[in-house]
Amino acid sequence: MKISSTGGGLGAEVQNIDLRDLNEAAFGAIHQAWLDHLVLLFRGQQLTDSALIAFSRRFGELDLAPVQETGRRFVEGVPELYVVSNVLKDGEPIGSLGAGEAVWHTDMSYLPRPPKASMLYALEIPPVGGDTEFINMYAIYDALPDPLKRRLAGLRIKHDGTYNSGGYIRQGVTPTDDPRESPGAYHPLVCTHPETGRQMLYLGRRRNAYIEGLDVAASEALLDALWAYAERSEFTWRNRWRVGDLVLWDNRCTMHRRDAFDPASRRIMHRTQIKGSAMPAA
Numbered sequence: 001m002k003i004s005s006t007g008g009g010l011g012a013e014v015q016n017i018d019l020r021d022l023n024e025a026a027f028g029a030i031h032q033a034w035l036d037h038l039v040l041l042f043r044g045q046q047l048t049d050s051a052l053i054a055f056s057r058r059f060g061e062l063d064l065a066p067v068q069e070t071g072r073r074f075v076e077g078v079p080e081l082y083v084v085s086n087v088l089k090d091g092e093p094i095g096s097l098g099a100g101e102a103v104w105h106t107d108m109s110y111l112p113r114p115p116k117a118s119m120l121y122a123l124e125i126p127p128v129g130g131d132t133e134f135i136n137m138y139a140i141y142d143a144l145p146d147p148l149k150r151r152l153a154g155l156r157i158k159h160d161g162t163y164n165s166g167g168y169i170r171q172g173v174t175p176t177d178d179p180r181e182s183p184g185a186y187h188p189l190v191c192t193h194p195e196t197g198r199q200m201l202y203l204g205r206r207r208n209a210y211i212e213g214l215d216v217a218a219s220e221a222l223l224d225a226l227w228a229y230a231e232r233s234e235f236t237w238r239n240r241w242r243v244g245d246l247v248l249w250d251n252r253c254t255m256h257r258r259d260a261f262d263p264a265s266r267r268i269m270h271r272t273q274i275k276g277s278a279m280p281a282a
């Protein structure tokens, strides 16, 4: 097994490994590389859904997938599997997020205990577009000026549960754009990673975010100041997908987004998410 940094703001590629056949030592090295590099890319994998789930379970118990935009769960009998796809079958999408841009977010952080990791496996990809970009939230916290860091101490942020990253309203939610009223979960704005002990900015997503205790205008101004750091390209890395790519990310100290692609082309990705715990304050 060979582990090489992407050379970007985070991420490494792991080569010469078949994820269906991992001994304990190889799994231990992958686990450590995931904590060190935040995002890992494994190319050329051949994973059935059960092999994807078996590899995912090595990191811990799985979360059930969020419900699809149509209200259905995706794959009969495999409730852990989240399908991200624009493909229609009998006029209904087989997955979520369509073909538009998916904005920066952390998976399922509108829950009190968001997943600690997610992995996405590429089954079909469009010829252009649909890249997924990741950003390093440790590096963003480190880059904040000290006076701004001091302002964040003890604050909590609400991560909105109204919209998914594709802008679709979640099943059963009455939409509101008032960030004080929208459903979601509060988390510390600066968290300590439970495994590495490092501090990170925990932003989740921009739409309907709200900083507890501030009036909406002050919350918006502080969020805008933080998001100005959270889109800096030196902290990012993007995957130009190939069929058979598996990308695993630490969902606590990264965010991700996806480029739009031609809706006439097909993209089918299968995702799992590994249960996490409440995010610890710094």
Ligand code: SIN
Pocket: 084, 097, 102, 107, 120, 130, 131, 132, 165, 256, 257, 258, 269, 271
């Ligand atoms: C996701 O946000 O989990 C999916 C990202 C993608 O479609 O690349």
